[in-house]
Amino acid sequence: MTGGPELPEVVICVGGGGVGKTTTAAALALNRARAQRRTLVVTIDPARRLAHALGVPVDAELHDVPAAGAPLVSLMPESRQSAPALVSAIFVGDHNTARRVLDNPLFVTFSDAMAGMHELVCMILIADALEKIPLDTIVIDTAPSRHAVDMLRYPERLAAMLEGRALTFFAELAKRASRSSSGGWWSKLKVEAALAKVLPEQTLHDIAILFSDIASAKDRFAHLARVADRLLRGPTARYVLVGNSSTAALADMEYLDARLREHDQRSAALILNRADGTTPPWLQTLRRDQQLPPALSEQVDRLIEEAAQRAQAARTAEARLRVLNTELVRLPTVESTDPSEVVRRLSSELDDLRL
Amino acid sequence: MAMVSEDPISMNDVAHVYKQLTFVTGKGGVGKSTTAAALAQQWFERRGKACLIEFGDGEAGARTLPEGSGVDHLVIDPASALVAASSRLFGSGWVARLVVGNFAVKRVLRVSPGFREVAQLERVMHAVLADPERPVVVDLPATGHGVAWLRAPKMLSRLLRTGALHDLAQRIDRTVLDPEVASVVVVTLPEPLVLVETQELLQALSERVGLEASAVVVNRMPEDLPEEALAQAERLSELTPGADSPLCRLRSALRTRLERRSSALSAVKRFASAVTHTVWVPLFPGEPDLARVGEALRDNRLVLHPSAQSVGAVA
Numbered sequence: 001m002t003g004g005p006e007l008p009e010v011v012i013c014v015g016g017g018g019v020g021k022t023t024t025a026a027a028l029a030l031n032r033a034r035a036q037r038r039t040l041v042v043t044i045d046p047a048r049r050l051a052h053a054l055g056v057p058v059d060a061e062l063h064d065v066p067a068a069g070a071p072l073v074s075l076m077p078e079s080r081q082s083a084p085a086l087v088s089a090i091f092v093g094d095h096n097t098a099r100r101v102l103d104n105p106l107f108v109t110f111s112d113a114m115a116g117m118h119e120l121v122c123m124i125l126i127a128d129a130l131e132k133i134p135l136d137t138i139v140i141d142t143a144p145s146r147h148a149v150d151m152l153r154y155p156e157r158l159a160a161m162l163e164g165r166a167l168t169f170f171a172e173l174a175k176r177a178s179r180s181s182s183g184g185w186w187s188k189l190k191v192e193a194a195l196a197k198v199l200p201e202q203t204l205h206d207i208a209i210l211f212s213d214i215a216s217a218k219d220r221f222a223h224l225a226r227v228a229d230r231l232l233r234g235p236t237a238r239y240v241l242v243g244n245s246s247t248a249a250l251a252d253m254e255y256l257d258a259r260l261r262e263h264d265q266r267s268a269a270l271i272l273n274r275a276d277g278t279t280p281p282w283l284q285t286l287r288r289d290q291q292l293p294p295a296l297s298e299q300v301d302r303l304i305e306e307a308a309q310r311a312q313a314a315r316t317a318e319a320r321l322r323v324l325n326t327e328l329v330r331l332p333t334v335e336s337t338d339p340s341e342v343v344r345r346l347s348s349e350l351d352d353l354r355l
Numbered sequence: 356m357a358m359v360s361e362d363p364i365s366m367n368d369v370a371h372v373y374k375q376l377t378f379v380t381g382k383g384g385v386g387k388s389t390t391a392a393a394l395a396q397q398w399f400e401r402r403g404k405a406c407l408i409e410f411g412d413g414e415a416g417a418r419t420l421p422e423g424s425g426v427d428h429l430v431i432d433p434a435s436a437l438v439a440a441s442s443r444l445f446g447s448g449w450v451a452r453l454v455v456g457n458f459a460v461k462r463v464l465r466v467s468p469g470f471r472e473v474a475q476l477e478r479v480m481h482a483v484l485a486d487p488e489r490p491v492v493v494d495l496p497a498t499g500h501g502v503a504w505l506r507a508p509k510m511l512s513r514l515l516r517t518g519a520l521h522d523l524a525q526r527i528d529r530t531v532l533d534p535e536v537a538s539v540v541v542v543t544l545p546e547p548l549v550l551v552e553t554q555e556l557l558q559a560l561s562e563r564v565g566l567e568a569s570a571v572v573v574n575r576m577p578e579d580l581p582e583e584a585l586a587q588a589e590r591l592s593e594l595t596p597g598a599d600s601p602l603c604r605l606r607s608a609l610r611t612r613l614e615r616r617s618s619a620l621s622a623v624k625r626f627a628s629a630v631t632h633t634v635w636v637p638l639f640p641g642e643p644d645l646a647r648v649g650e651a652l653r654d655n656r657l658v659l660h661p662s663a664q665s666v667g668a669v670a
Contacts, residue, residue, distance in 0.1 A: 017497050018384010018544075045497075052548065079503075109514040110467060120466065144383030144497055146411055154466060161462040169459035191457040194450050198519035248388070248643075251414055282601035290601070295584040296591070303608060335611050337547070 007236040008135045009037075011355060014260075015242035016252030017144035020273040023339065024242045024331070025141035026054060027346035033070035034347065037136035040129060041065075042075045044122045044151075045143040051076050052339055060085035062129055067340060075129060079118040083111035086121045089128040090221045097213050104210045106203070119143065119151040120158060127155075127227035138231065146252060149259040155228035162214070162222040170211035174204040238268040238355040241326075245275055245313035250320055257324050267326050268355045275314035275330035279307040329353055372569065374538040376483050376531060378493045380501035381542035382552055386574040386636075386643055388415035390542045391494035393648040394657070395426045398490040406482055408493045410475055415494060419645055427489075431478045433471040437464070440474035444523055472507045473524060480530045502556070505532060505539075505564045538569035540657075545576050545619030554625065570632040570657055573619050577612045577638050585609050632657065 011032075013025040022043060029041035040062075041054075048058060051074070056063040060077040077085060084102060091098040101107050111117055119142075126138060142148035161167070169176075177196035196204060214221065231237065239260055243249035257267050286292065286300050314330060321328055331349055334342045379391040392407060392415070399405035406427040409416045413430030420426055441451035454460055464470055482491050495501040508528040515521035531537055539560055543553040557568050588609050592602040623633050634655040636648055 016384060017382060048548065048552065105514055109510045110469060117467065117469065143500070145500065146414075147496075157462070157465045161466055164458070164462060166459035166462040170463065191454050191460065194445055194454050195460075198444055200515055200518040200521065203515055203518070247418065248415070249384075251418065255412070255414065280604075282599075282604040285601045286605060292591075293583075293587045295581050296587040296605075299580070299584050299588075299609060300605065303605075335608055337611055337614055339548070 007230060007234055008130070009137045009355070010231045010234075010237045011137065011139045011240055012142060012232070012237060013140065013240050013242050014142050014148045014256050015144065016146065016249050019144075019242055019244045019249045019252075021144060021242040022141050023342055023346065024240075024271055024273060025139050026343045028240070028350060028353075029072060029137070029139040030068055030070065030343060030347040031350040031353075032137040032139065033065075033068055033072035036071065038071045038073075038134055039137040039139065040073045040075060040126070040133075040135050041139045041141070042122060042126055043141040044119055045141070054340065054343070060125060062133065073133065073135075075122075075125060077118075077122055077125060082118055082121040082125065083107070086111070086124055089124060089224065090217050092220065094217065097216060101210065101213050104206055104213070106206045106210050120154045123151070123155050123228035123232065124221075124224045126231060127224040130227065130231075146255055146259075149256055149263065152232050152263050152265070155225045155232060159222045159225035159229060162218045162225065167211050167215045167218060170207050171215055172208065173211075174201075174208040177204055233263070233265070237265065239265055240269050240271060240355070241267045242271045242273065243317075244273045245310065245317035250317055253321065254324070257326075267324065269353060270321055270324065270326050270328045272314060272317060272321070272328060272330045274310060274333045275317065276307065276310055276332045277314065277330065278311055279304055283307060327354070372538075373490075374536060374569070375487060375489075376479075376491045376493070376537040377569075378495050378501075378505065378537065378539045378566075379542060380495040380539060381497070381556070381572075382544075382549055383497035385542045385544050385549065386572075386648075387497070387542045388494050389419050389643040389645065389648055390540070390572050390574065390636075390652075391492050392416060392419035392426075393645050393652055394540070395490070395492040396420065396424060396645060397649045397652055398492070399424070399426045402488070402490060404486070404489045406489055406491045408479055408482060408491060410494075410496065419643075421645060429478075429482060431475045433475060436474040436478050437471050440477040440523070443477075444519060469503075469507050472504045473511060473527065476504065476508055476527050476531055477523070480527050483531060483536065502559045502563060505560070505566065508532065509565070532564065532566060534566060537566060539564075539566050540570045540572060541568045542572045542574055545573055545615045547614075547618045550618060550622040554622070557626065570634055571623070571626050572634040572636060572652075572657070573623065574636045575638040576619060576635050577616050579616065580609060580613050585613060 011028055013021050013028070015021040025043070026041060029039050033039040051058045054065045054074055055067045056065055056074045056076065058076045058078050060081050063074050065072040065074050087098045087101050091101065126140070142151065173192055173195065176192040180190045180193040181196060241253045241256055243253040253270065260267055283300065283304050287304060292300060310333065318328060318330070329350070331346055334345045336342050377394060379387050379394065381387050395405045395407040406429055407416050407420065408429045408431060410431050410433070413428065416428045416430070420428060438451060438455060441455050442448040445451045445454060455464065479491070479493055495504060508524045509532065511524035512521050512528055515524065541553060541556055543549055553571065561567050588602065588606040592600070592606040595602045597603065626633060634652060634657045636651040639647055
């Protein structure tokens with residue numbers, strides 16, 4: 001297995017929180033699926049918002065999105081449920097080892113309590129999904145964080161760990177530690193002795209079991225990690241920065257763009273949400289043509305003022321982002337309390353986006 | 356629509372009790388950093404000192420804190436926090452570097468970011484212990500990560516049960532997550548789905564971290580709408596057919612605004628049953644403004660003068 005003959009297009013949406021990144025990712029995925037591309041949309045952060053918008057459950061399974069009316073599949077693993085999915089993807093058919101790993105206190109702690117682990121698990125699940133269904137496009141909605149770009153290297157680092165001697169070192173840690181404690185003074189200077197000093201014996205034992213279990217499936221695990229790495233850093237990866245016109249979101253976009261460059265990646269497009277160019281025509285019509293009662297007229301004035309402020313902010317934002325020298329798409333504000341309506345409307349605005 | 360005209364502040368009958376350490380968290384983009392900075396600034400003005408802690412590059416604090424603000428701004432970098440914490444753990448910087456730099460340990464640390472979080476909380480612990488009189492505000496990462504962060508020391512100490520690393524994790528847990536010392540302020544927005552997630556976050560904090568959120572800050576709360584304005588819009592829009600007519604668009608814009616406000620009010624009633632103090636920060640046009648957010652925190656009794664802080668509940 002070499003990770004499939006052809007890589008699908010991988011669109012990775014990054015951006016700070018609250019900028020509509022999840023909705024934008026859904027709109028992008030819907031747009032691709034409507035063009036008859038078989039599309040998988042994945043949210044890393046457990047996002048009920050998107051799941052709700054698409055009418056799919058939040059779990060570690062692949063689900064068809066019936067509401068799309070197009071070949072769209074979703075994967076929205078919740079961080080607390082992703083560990084069993086990971087284990088079954090790695091230890092295919094080996095139920096005993098899978099069980100033992102899931103029961104290992106170290107694994108339980110790490111898969112449950114450690115931030116960042118979930119990103120890694122999601123990427124492995126995507127690599128696994130690629131073996132199950134044919135895909136033309138994968139749209140990934142990353143966690144709303146400045147650290148989102150860090151996950152670019154997780155699969156590669158994981159693969160490097162699995163392929164190197166680290167597994168053996170930890171699988172033999174308990175043995176080495178007891179050997180070094182009975183050895184001469186020089187063996188006290190070893191790393192295993194230092195670790196044995198701060199960790200209880202039981203933990204050293206659990207570490208040994210966990211790492212030898214992982215070693216038994218390391219080829220499969222490392223293969224999935226390599227596929228995940230190719231998805232994130234290969235020739236078909238496209239990074240889309242999502243933001244809005246606020247100073248905080250713009251600072252996030254600039255920061256993320258710089259971090260991508262550090263990882264030898266470029267942002268393929270910038271999407272600016274709520275970036276209407278002008279006051280909506282219906283508001284202008286209301287002010288111009290209608291004789292409105294004072295209370296209502298006051299509300300119209302307020303809406304017009306807000307719209308004007310948004311348009312001004314969008315112009316300023318566009319000018320500021322110009323230095324990034326990347327295609328910029330401005331999306332309008334969609335006022336609706338129905339998320340699926342927002343996704344549909346934004347999806348039709350993305351036809352011209354070339355990645 | 357009776358709910359809409361209720362005065363949100365009068366619904367708020369639970370006072371916020373001052374704790375030295377405040378973690379500020381919430382869904383991404385709800386205004387966490389601004390709230391954290393405003394809180395630190397307010398406490399500085401009342402208590403003469405305060406510390407704002409941020410993880411990462413320190414951009415948010417630098418952007419939001421006013422020029423020459425007396426607030427101590429501590430930016431914790433994960434890599435150096437890890438080396439510093441390990442040095443204390445192993446009793447020597449030399450051994451720490453030996454272990455952290457070991458080929459196998461390094462590889463594992465690179466794929467398990469959780470250790471860095473515990474190390475960063477260790478720095479928070481030192482900031483708290485450095486001066487018990489100084490309020491410390493921590494700008495935590497967003498929801499999912501926030502809970503993971505706060506859980507990490509407890510999980511580690513439970514896993515290990517004994518040994519030096521266990522002792523350190525337990526000490527961090529007992530210092531920075533002690534309900535007597537620490538409180539959590541959750542920031543949210545008056546949008547139905549965000550409010551649902553906030554409810555889940557409050558539950559996760561209580562059940563999985565063991566800290567009850569002491570306050571919920573509802574940010575960007577739209578102003579109340581005069582009832583007659585909506586009534587007029589409803590009446591006039593009925594005269595013009597078509598969902599896309601300007602008057603219908605106006606009606607739905609006003610309805611959206613009102614829905615946001617009333618769903619926030621009813622969600623807060625649910626929060627209130629969890630004995631949580633609620634703070635309303637109005638929707639300001641344009642950029643968030645530290646002074647105005649701070650004013651709202653003060654008006655909502657999140658920040659009180661030290662002499663008035665002993666009040667347990669306000670009738």
